[in-house]
Amino acid sequence: xxxxxxxxxxxxxxxxxxxxxxxxxxxxxxxxxxxxxxxxxxxxxxxxxxxxxxxxxxxxxxxxxxxxxxxxxxxxxxxxxxxxxxxxxxxxxxxxxxxxxxxxxxxxxxxxxxxxxxxxxxxxxxxxxxxxxxxxxxxxxxxxxxxxxxxxxxxxxxxxxxxxxxxxxxxxxxxxxxxxxxxxxxxxxxxxxxxxxxxxxxxxxxxxxxxxxxxxxxxxxxxxxxxxxxxxxxxxxxxxxxxxxxxxxxxxxxxxxxxxxxxxxxxxxxxxxxxxxxxxxxxxxxxxxxxxxxxxxxx
Numbered sequence: 001x002x003x004x005x006x007x008x009x010x011x012x013x014x015x016x017x018x019x020x021x022x023x024x025x026x027x028x029x030x031x032x033x034x035x036x037x038x039x040x041x042x043x044x045x046x047x048x049x050x051x052x053x054x055x056x057x058x059x060x061x062x063x064x065x066x067x068x069x070x071x072x073x074x075x076x077x078x079x080x081x082x083x084x085x086x087x088x089x090x091x092x093x094x095x096x097x098x099x100x101x102x103x104x105x106x107x108x109x110x111x112x113x114x115x116x117x118x119x120x121x122x123x124x125x126x127x128x129x130x131x132x133x134x135x136x137x138x139x140x141x142x143x144x145x146x147x148x149x150x151x152x153x154x155x156x157x158x159x160x161x162x163x164x165x166x167x168x169x170x171x172x173x174x175x176x177x178x179x180x181x182x183x184x185x186x187x188x189x190x191x192x193x194x195x196x197x198x199x200x201x202x203x204x205x206x207x208x209x210x211x212x213x214x215x216x217x218x219x220x221x222x223x224x225x226x227x228x229x230x231x232x233x234x235x236x237x238x239x240x241x242x243x244x245x246x247x248x249x250x251x252x253x254x255x256x257x258x259x260x261x262x263x264x265x266x267x268x269x270x271x272x273x274x275x276x277x278x279x280x281x282x283x284x285x286x287x288x289x290x291x292x293x294x295x296x297x298x299x
Contacts, residue, residue, distance in 0.1 A: 003044035039077035046081030118157035159199035181218035
């Protein structure tokens with residue numbers, strides 16, 4: 001395919017600054033074609049948007065970014081290419097793309113695109129634009145609105161990234177996770193679903209010892225009960241007693257919010273988990289533990 005061949009042109013490796021005009025003309029020739037042929041080229045070129053914009057921002061604006069907000073099929077081709085590259089753009093390009101990313105949150109239903117938009121916006125919220133006074137690339141307000149309007153799939157994907165990236169970078173992302181949960185996550189009842197609550201539960205049990213109590217305090221106001229098929233409880237039951245009792249009161253707080261009124265609707269092995277932490281003298285005297293054991297007895 002000519003578009004792919006142009007992206008692999010070896011003569012570009014020795015050039016610096018902007019691209020040769022002759023090479024750009026070849027790209028423009030492909031983009032001037034009609035319908036699917038044009039969109040095939042648009043997909044290939046948009047895969048390299050970060051690279052192209054870095055060397056020829058004016059050209060990228062005129063020939064690639066200009067499709068945004070206009071022809072729907074062209075725009076779909078653009079995002080298909082851009083998302084498939086999986087590269088986070090620089091601040092200037094990110095600011096250009098951000099309004100369209102935010103606008104897609106409430107209307108995008110393709111799961112793979114929801115995943116990519118969630119990752120792009122969460123990474124933007126975590127990034128601070130040093131060219132604009134150190135403000136977040138995605139403000140707290142923008143991220144909150146996205147979480148509010150994006151639906152369960154979007155919220156769960158954000159939490160999945162938050163858990164994954166916190167695990168990879170315990171210091172920075174773990175600290176930012178607490179900021180997101182405390183200061184950004186919407187409080188409306190409509191966003192407190194079983195599915196999202198399960199992801200919040202998993203985020204808490206995955207936290208390291210130093211932050212476990214803080215994460216529990218942050219997630220429990222955002223949760224409702226979790227579904228019976230939730231797997232996080234099973235992960236807890238596989239943990240050794242030492243892991244379970246390092247903060248049994250925080251774990252009790254989490255379970256009290258997460259477990260349903262009827263113990264028949266509890267996830268598998270939740271009863272064993274409750275009995276194990278009930279052996280701790282502090283939790284044994286707590287009214288929440290008494291209530292959980294009452295629910296068990298009523299099965």
